[in-house]
Each structure stands twice: as C-alpha cells, then as structure tokens.
Amino acid sequence: MILENKKGVMHISIVIFVIAVLLLTMTSLVVFNVKKSNADTKIYSGIELQKVYTEAEIVGFYLKEIASKADSAESFKILFNELKDSGGNYILPEFSRIAGIIDSSHITVAGNELKVNLDVPILESSDLYQVSYLYKFRYNRFLS
Numbered sequence: 001m002i003l004e005n006k007k008g009v010m011h012i013s014i015v016i017f018v019i020a021v022l023l024l025t026m027t028s029l030v031v032f033n034v035k036k037s038n039a040d041t042k043i044y045s046g047i048e049l050q051k052v053y054t055e056a057e058i059v060g061f062y063l064k065e066i067a068s069k070a071d072s073a074e075s076f077k078i079l080f081n082e083l084k085d086s087g088g089n090y091i092l093p094e095f096s097r098i099a100g101i102i103d104s105s106h107i108t109v110a111g112n113e114l115k116v117n118l119d120v121p122i123l124e125s126s127d128l129y130q131v132s133y134l135y136k137f138r139y140n141r142f143l144s
Helices: 012-040 047-069 073-081 093-099
Strands: 002-004 009-011 107-110 113-125 130-142
Touching: 009 012, 047 073, 047 093, 047 113, 047 130, 073 093, 073 107, 093 113
Parallel strands: none
Antiparallel strands: 002 009, 107 113, 113 130
C-alpha cells in the first residue's frame, strides 16, 4: 500500500517501523523506571566480606598463639579456655563454636610434632546479607 503526499510517496512499512520504535522506546522507559527501585536494594559493597576476612585473621592469630605454647590437646584446651572474659563468655563468638570441636582428633602429637587442624565457621549477618565462611586453621610445630 502506498500513501501519497505532496512531497512524494511514503511506504506503509516506514510508518509501521516508526510506530514500533516509539512503542519500544516507551516500553523500555517504563520498565527501567519500575525496575530501578528493585536494583537499589540488591547492590552491596564488599565491606561485609571484609569483616569476615578480618574476623578470620583475628581467630587465626589467637589460635596460632595458643598452638605455639601448647604441648598436647589437653594443654591446648586449657590455654584456649583462658580466652574467656570475666563473665565466662569467650572474647569472640567463633570461639564458642571452636570449643566444641577441640579434641584429640583435631590436635595430634606424632613423635615430637604437634599438628592442629581446625575448621572454624565464621558467620556475619544482618537484615540485608548473610555471609558464611569456613576458615581452615592448619598449624605444625616441632616440640622441643
């Protein structure tokens, strides 16, 4: 079909193309405007992950200090229990999870070598996020 005007001939396909482009543009603007509010709540920073890594380094520091002084699983547990405050609570929440797994299967003395193998779960959460990290503490020391 051909539409005629004073300047020349216009095909119906050009008219349909222009209408389709306008319709697509309007639809895109509406969709992006509606979805914009949802995208704001799903973008987070790496601060939460950095908190977990920092907590893992602190746990590793204390465990290394204890393992460097311990001679057996029993002495490790005694030194570990010294990390409680005056109220009887551990200074870090992760330590209460570690206390349940300290035994001779995780702390071994073979010959004159002390081996400590602990898997420490570290959790960080709030209303917007939840981060779970398994810190693997491995330490070997020759006893004198």
